[in-house]
Amino acid sequence: KNEVEQSPQNLTAQEGEFITINCSYSVGISALHWLQQHPGGGIVSLFMLSSGKKKHGRLIATINIQEKHSSLHITASHPRDSAVYICAVMGETSGSRLTFGEGTQLTVNP
Amino acid sequence: NAGVMQNPRHLVRRRGQEARLRCSPMKGHSHVYWYRQLPEEGLKFMVYLQKENIIDESGMPKERFSAEFPKEGPSILRIQQVVRGDSAAYFCASSPVRGPYGYTFGSGTRLTVV
Numbered sequence: 001k002n003e004v005e006q007s008p009q010n011l012t013a014q015e016g017e018f019i020t021i022n023c024s025y026s027v028g029i030s031a032l033h034w035l036q037q038h039p040g041g042g043i044v045s046l047f048m049l050s051s052g053k054k055k056h057g058r059l060i061a062t063i064n065i066q067e068k069h070s071s072l073h074i075t076a077s078h079p080r081d082s083a084v085y086i087c088a089v090m091g092e093t094s095g096s097r098l099t100f101g102e103g104t105q106l107t108v109n110p
Numbered sequence: 111n112a113g114v115m116q117n118p119r120h121l122v123r124r125r126g127q128e129a130r131l132r133c134s135p136m137k138g139h140s141h142v143y144w145y146r147q148l149p150e151e152g153l154k155f156m157v158y159l160q161k162e163n164i165i166d167e168s169g170m171p172k173e174r175f176s177a178e179f180p181k182e183g184p185s186i187l188r189i190q191q192v193v194r195g196d197s198a199a200y201f202c203a204s205s206p207v208r209g210p211y212g213y214t215f216g217s218g219t220r221l222t223v224v
Contacts, residue, residue, distance in 0.1 A: 031210030042217030043153075043201055048210055086153070090210045095166050097143060098203075098213075100153040 003027055006087050006101035013108050019074040021104045023087030034061050034072045035086040077108045114204050114216035122222045123192045131219045134184040135204030142185040147199040192223045
């Protein structure tokens with residue numbers, strides 16, 4: 001079992017829909033990142049969380065440390081949101097390295 | 111602030127050749143991390159360096175791979191005698207301090223071994 005599990009693996013939505021991507025992890029962490037990767041593109045950090053909730057534009061990220069679970073929400077989704085979304089954790093005992101989930105491929109159709 | 115700069119963006123090597131991948135961290139960042147993304151797989155940690163020191167190389171293959179981050183200049187990931195299985199996207203990230211804050215990724219180098 002991977003240390004970081006994401007669901008769903010693939011997600012197709014219609015423009016305007018509310019989207020949720022989930023991430024569960026099995027180790028104690030110092031922080032969790034949500035990352036975005038476009039095809040053939042680089043990796044952009046969307047959020048870094050250690051507790052609570054953060055919001056940036058149409059994106060919201062939450063984390064529940066006790067339940068070892070985080071969610072990424074996209075409100076009013078748009079085709080330009082189509083990308084792979086990756087959850088990554090920095091373990092309490094893993095120094096500064098990140099452990100990644102397999103990613104969620106999101107496709108938003110117009 | 112140009113961000114984390116990786117070059118080249120694309121690199122093609124024949125089997126047996128050497129590949130050198132470069133990463134210039136963000137200004138003020140002295141911690142560099144290399145990650146590999148194999149085709150259809152997730153990202154995996156390779157090595158963590160601070161200026162002139164390798165801090166954690168637990169993810170580096172035992173042979174043919176090496177990394178350095180000299181006092182001056184970019185961090186280099188070197189792959190000797192490349193094989194087809196080395197074809198992947200190699201991403202570099204940097205941070206100003208040890209830990210999660212300010213973690214910034216580069217655009218990656220896509221290595222293709224033919």
